Amino acid sequence: MTTTPAGTNGALAPFERFMATVRRACGTPEGRVILRQALTDNLENPWQLYTVLLPAGGIPIRDDTPEHLRQQAEHPFLLAAVLYAVHDAPNPRRTDNRPLTIPTPKPAQTWENIGWSLARATHTGMRRETATGALSHLCALEYDDLIRELPATISMLRSGGAPVRWAVLARDLTRYQRWPADVRIDWARSYTTPATSKENTK
Structure with missing residues (x-):
């Protein structure tokens, strides 16, 4: 179960939890590569993202989202995930930066957009x-x-x-x-x- 960091803005809580999921998914070389490659592919064939994000914690869209709208609702989360993987995710292959030692970022504020x-x-x-x-x-x-x-x-x-x-x-x-x-x-x-x-x- 993914917990919300202390001090998290309430409006951002599900999104902070999702980014914790993304950090976990990027904690293996395979997961990070899959997420980074998806941006190169412009998210045109994102099925592999689900193989790393769902086991790591899932994508927090509403349970009552109609089936035909699920991918549309998930798209913003996928884009944020792959951009993070490309620009900020540490390389888990580096011996001096193992996933278990990566600190949780300070909770964001909604105006930090x-x-x-x-x-x-x-x-x-x-x-x-x-x-x-x-x-x-x-x-x-x-x-x-x-x-x-x-x-x-x-x-x-x-x-x-x-x-x-x-x-x-x-x-x-x-x-x-x-x-x-x-x-x-x-x-x-x-x-x-x-x-x-x-x-x-x-």
Whole structure:
């Protein structure tokens, strides 16, 4: 059974548990390779992901999700999982970084979203114009286009050292399927509001 880390924001609890599942799945060389390869394949044939994610803890969609909508509901989780595997999952083959010693990340906050990551990127070398342009581009997209464009943005963020909160990303992608306008506003708020202001209002 997957437990929720202490201090977890309630809205993020199922997504934090899912990312714990993903970390377990990436804890073997085979699992990490399967997850990384799925991004290369653009999630077009994701059946192998289920062979590593389901035994590690599963994908937390609602039990009453109609069968014909299950894959659609699972897609945001799969995308967050493979992006994490590519950009942040430690290599389990390294003798100095075994899975059992990997610390659990600090619980995220809902405002630590893509807008927040892009704002952080401006402090690690990204030009403000570039970050603003990236946010504007993403917010102009519908879900199907967003998921095609998002991997490039995540790669840009992580290569520049900006953090990505994977549980928040998974939550926002699930929301983007139904309430994209709300997610866009959240991203814009986090991009334009200094992190210290949000921290002081918790």
